[in-house]
Amino acid sequence: MSLRDNPLGELKVPLTWTAGIVFLVVLIASGAILLSDRRESFETDAYGRTRTMSDKALEPVGNVLSTPGRWTGAGVEAVRGYFFAVSENRRLKAELKEMRQWRDVAIALRDNNERYRALLGLRTDPPIPxxxxxxxxxxxxxxxxxxxxxxxxxxxxxxxxxxxxxxxxxxxxxxxxxxxxxxxxxxxxxxxxxxxxxxxxxxxxxxxxxxxxxxxxxxxxxxxxxxxxxxxxxxxxxxxxxxxxxxxxxxxxxxxxxxxxxxxxxxxxxxxxxxxxxxxxLANHAELDRMSVPPPTPGASTLPPPEPVAPAASATAGQAAPAQAPAPRTVTPAAPAPKAAAAPPTAGTRP
CATH class of the missing domain: 2.40.10.340 (Rod shape-determining protein MreC, domain 1)
Structure with a gap:
């Protein structure tokens, strides 16, 4: 069936009704814009309800009207990226080369810092300068x-x-x-x-x-x-x-x-x-000097001092004295003396 045979082809919208509908829509949109742009009486209930209704009505209309603009901007960016891909690739390669150099510098600095920390953390027990x-x-x-x-x-x-x-x-x-x-x-x-x-x-x-x-x-x-x-x-x-x-x-x-x-x-x-x-x-000399020797414990057994040996001393003294000829003596009879009163022999005398 051709367009001429279409039963709806003879349907014609009156021009007066069309103009009236368009005028009404524009009038409503203009009023909503004017009401939403007011700066006084923000706290009144009437204005709050009016602005709420206008916002609900304008939200889908604004979204529909802005969609072609968004699509156009995305298309322009896609075309621009396609035509400028070569120059962008060169710029990215140069930036990557520079970043690799900085990466090598950062790795070297990190290794040096780790070695510094390990070296400064070196300790000995006891501490040594x-x-x-x-x-x-x-x-x-x-x-x-x-x-x-x-x-x-x-x-x-x-x-x-x-x-x-x-x-x-x-x-x-x-x-x-x-x-x-x-x-x-x-x-x-x-x-x-x-x-x-x-x-x-x-x-x-x-x-x-x-x-x-x-x-x-x-x-x-x-x-x-x-x-x-x-x-x-x-x-x-x-x-x-x-x-x-x-x-x-x-x-x-x-x-x-x-x-x-x-x-x-x-x-x-x-x-x-x-x-x-x-x-x-490594020794703490100050602490060692402050230490005192404890006194001996009471009741502890001590060794007695050694006693002198008289014969050995006599023999030593007799050897040290020069040898002399014995003097002549006269023997006279006398009463025997008690043993307790006898004097001990002295050095240099013979019995």
Whole structure:
């Protein structure tokens, strides 16, 4: 059926009714807008009801009228994004490259902060004064392993002071000058460190041979060490304080017991030098001076003093006196004297 044969095609809306309806709708909308825009008498009930009704009537109309605008804006943004995708991609790539550089910087700073915290949290029992330093030069060779730290005589560093990183013992100071100290590592061929096995308390000497894992020598006892045992400083000889972490025991390719150093877990860039000289500085001298010796307990048995031996003294005195010829004596008979009245023999007289 064509449009001409449509029964509704002859239906015509009177122009007067159409204009009246449009005028009425516009009049109602205008009145609602005017009422909603008033600023006086906000508190009256009549205005409150009128504004409520106008808001309900305008909400769907405003939503319908704003929908084409929203669709148009979204379409424009889509077309703009499509045509400008290449330039946006280049901008994002440049920004990503810059952010990757900042990411690397942030990771490095985070690692340094963690190492600083671990190094500053290093404590010994009993407490030992420490000095923080940074490794400035690495001297390596087939047999020599030593490093320079930027802390010297002005900070109280002396030869023999132990050097530790945040993970464990590094070595000891062998030379000091103003602003610089030389650290002999545990792997140097001249390094000898008294250590003990934490599990068995067995003593040994950690000997460097130029390699990454020094040897354990002079072990004593039945089965003194096993693979994985912790190694600590023993404090023998007073060179190092007791209990500093050194590493763990491993079996070398040559069949000898060696130590994987704990300081090798991270690069040795920052160290702390222990101002340790001997065990006397670990004692609290003020507290020891305040202590008093308790008096002896009443009724306790005491040993009597030894009595002098007269014959021995006489013999000694007789030997010390010079020998003289006996003088002639005249023997006369006399009454015998009682034994109680007899005088004891004196030195230098003969019976």
């Amino acid at each position: 420490m000095v923080a330093a940074r490794i400035v030069t690495d001297s390596r060779g087939p047999f020599a392993n030593s490093r320079l730290a930027n802390a010297g005589r002005e900070k109280g560093v002396k030869p023999g002071n132990p050097v530790m990183s945040e993970n464990g013992l590094v070595g000891r100071v062998i030379g000091v000058t103003d602003g610089v100290s030389r650290v002999l590592l545990l792997t140097d061929v001249a390094s000898r460190t008294p250590v003990l096995i934490d599990r068995t308390n067995a003593r040994a000497i950690l000997t460097g041979d130029g390699g990454p894992n020094p040897r354990l020598e002079y072990l004593r006892g039945q089965d003194p060490v096993r693979n994985g045992d912790r190694v600590l400083t023993s404090g023998d000889g007073g060179v190092f304080p007791r209990g500093l972490p050194v590493g763990v025991v491993v079996k070398g390719l040559d069949g000898r017991w060696r130590v994987a150093l704990a300081a090798d877990k991270a690069p040795v860039d920052y160290v702390r030098i222990l101002l340790f000289e001997d065990f006397t500085q």
